[in-house]
Amino acid sequence: MSLDRAERVAHQASLDVADLATSWHIQLSEWLSEATEAGLPEPNGMVLATVNTEGEPSTRSVLCKGIDSRGIVFFTNYTSAKSRDLRSSRRASVTFPWFALHRQVNVRGTVDAVSREETAAYWATRPRGSQLGAWASPQSAVMSGRRALEDAFEATRRRFADLEAVPVPPHWGGWLLRPERVEFWQGRPDRMHDRLAFVRNQDQSFKVQRLAP
Incomplete structure (x- = not known):
């Protein structure tokens, strides 16, 4: 429709x-x-x-x-x-x-x-990028800038690079x-x-x- x-x-x-x-x-x-x-x-x-x-x-x-x-x-x-x-x-x-x-x-x-x-x-149904973002982002917290967020995401990507499945954050x-x-x-x-x-x-x-x- x-x-x-x-x-x-x-x-x-x-x-x-x-x-x-x-x-x-x-x-x-x-x-x-x-x-x-x-x-x-x-x-x-x-x-x-x-x-x-x-x-x-x-x-x-x-x-x-x-x-x-x-x-x-x-x-x-x-x-x-x-x-x-x-x-x-x-x-x-x-x-x-x-x-x-x-x-x-x-x-x-x-x-x-x-x-x-x-x-x-x-x-388990979420895209890997969304899973990494959930680990990287301290949601609602004040950030110094976009670069800090991107650095956090990159650090998270490296942290789980060797894992086939990203675990659920606590x-x-x-x-x-x-x-x-x-x-x-x-x-x-x-x-x-x-x-x-x-x-x-x-x-x-x-x-x-x-x-x-």
Whole structure:
């Protein structure tokens, strides 16, 4: 599906309770597949929002690397600013901004680090250059200049030159966002958009609510 066709389809789209999949993660997976088929750039890109210990909010784009009944998984440096925020607050929100489809999905909930086994399984799929970069970069730390970063990368490349497989850094891994609320937003004409949210109940089941646009 081309982006032009995606735009035409988006103008005709609607979203009602009867249209939803049986669970939030199946619905999200379906929308992600449609965004991918439409040729959107980085369809698994999402904006991650966190808050630090002073209550200051911060956002940045990360890549969703897993969706299942547990939640949403992404990977990063555990010493980064985002990880410090996540470790202190244990909460986060992400938004998938599929503008060309007139869609977005917002997920809010709690976070936990994934197992080292899950991290290792994903790490093995990463290009070697990305693996070396994860070792070389002290993410979010102040650097004296680009040269210092390039020197760190070159030193890391030499360090692991004789190894066929680069090991997982102890300071790198995945975070799992466990949803308490997942809102699906479908744009409609005249600003009469469709907003349907899966909201977690105390018994861990989800109910669906329609929200005013």
